[in-house]
Amino acid sequence: MWNIVEAARLLKNLDKEDIRILMAIEQGMKKSEFTPIKNIRFFSRYPIEETLYRLNRVHKFGFLIRNSSGNEIGYKLNSMGYDLLALHSLVEKETISQLGPLLxxxxxxxxxxxxxxxxxxxxxxxxxxxRTSFKNIKRYRNIIGERSHMSWLYVNRLAAKREYETLKKIYTLDLNTPKPIGHNRHIIVMEYLRGKELAYYKDIDDPVYILNEIIEQMREIYKKGNVVHGDLGEFNIIADEDGKILIIDWLQSLPSSHPNANIILKRDIKNICDYFGSKYNVECDVEKILETFIKEN
Ligand SMILES: Nc1ncnc2c1ncn2[C@@H]1O[C@H](COP(=O)(O)OP(=O)(O)OP(=O)(O)O)[C@@H](O)[C@H]1O
Ligand SMILES: [Mg+2]
Known part of the structure; x- marks a missing residue:
């Protein structure tokens, strides 16, 4: 369950040869679910003795699933193995040096x-x-297509890439969206705001100000960035004690040119209006706000 914590701990015990074996397995997994030993050897370019020694080691560490049911023995990465490779790359690039607690x-x-x-x-x-949600899996099914054997790896990698690309794009607008720091495989690293989701504040000082701030930012992102958030709500906005906000969770975002963009935009605005309306009694007219988005665009 705490795969990545375990992976981060074990990373320190691994040799570069171990990593290379894991990467060889990953490479083979593009073609088939399990990578046969001869391919692991081929991709790693190690002699067979070294290959077997390393395989045995990383298997014992718990990064692999072994398959001996076919006519040749093969291995695939489990999710901890995949976590490890992503962490390793981020550490190599000096994007990060340590993993902290769960946020x-x-x-x-x-x-x-x-x-x-x-x-x-x-x-x-x-x-x-x-793991729990199939909502987005459906969206990605057409992309995965026949490569169903690598669906989890692929979907998660794709999701990370997609969110990262969006963060990069909207960050240039210099608003309250997380600065993208780095990404690898299924992991993204971004600016952190120490605070909590709006939803978890019992009360805030100036709800009208915060609401306007959110709406204005969404408008700039729509007009200048041509992006609609797609999952806006009190759980995807972090606020700190000083009233600084950070609008997070951009995976569901879509370009404003998308045929459904205006429907989704309306839903985003409605979510925010509903929240501020019912919790803080702030007046918030969805249609009026929507007009300011669409007009003079
Ligand atoms: N940049 C950040 N700074 C501080 N906390 C963050 C940040 N990004 C995420 N978090 C914390 O992690 C939680 C989950 O993050 P996020 O909303 O991005 O993922 P998610 O809800 O799994 O995404 P999705 O809606 O795509 O399922 C947030 O609610 C927040 O508590
Ligand atoms: Mg979220």
Whole structure:
């Protein structure tokens, strides 16, 4: 369950040869569910003795699933193996140097804090789709197509890439969206705001100000970034004690040119209006706000 914590701990005990074996297995998994030993050897370019020694080691560490039911023995990465490879790359690139505690559990991801060498703290989001939610899996089914044997790896990698690309794009607008720091495989690293979701505040000082701030930002992102959030609500906005906000969770975002963009945009605005309306009695007219988005665009 705490795969990534275990992976981060074990990373320190692994040799570069162990990593190379895991990467060889990963490479083979593009073609088939299990990578046969001869292919692991081929991709790693190690002699057979070294290959077998390393395989045995990483298997004992718990990164692999072994299959001996066919006519040749093969291995695949389990999710901890995949976590390990992603962490390893992020550490190599010096994007991060340490994993911190769990910050939050989403529907389809776990989010941890992490640190780089200069002790900057970031949020690390690790995609775990297929665990509880099937909503998005449906969306990706057409992309996965025939490659069903690698669906989890692929879907999660794709999700991370997609959210990262969106973060990169909207970050240029200089608003309250997380600065993208780095990504690898199914993990993204981004700016962290120490606070909690709006939903968990019993009361806030100036709800009208916060609401306007959110709406204005969504409008700029729509108009200048051509992006609609798609899952806006009190759980995807972090606020700190000073009233600073961070609009997170951009996986569901879509381009404003998408045929459904305006329906989704309306839903986003309605979610926010409903929340501020019922909790803080703030007046919020969805249609009026929507007009300011569509007009003069
Ligand atoms: N940049 C961040 N700074 C601080 N906390 C964060 C950050 N990103 C995520 N979190 C915490 O992690 C939780 C889950 O993150 P997020 O909403 O991005 O994932 P999710 O809900 O799984 O996504 P999805 O809606 O795609 O399923 C957040 O509710 C929040 O508590
Ligand atoms: Mg969320």
């Amino acid at each position: 939050g559990k989403g529907k389809e991801s776990d989010v941890y804090s992490c640190m780089d060498n200069d002790e900057n703290i970031y949020a690390l989001k690790i995609y775990r789709m297929g």
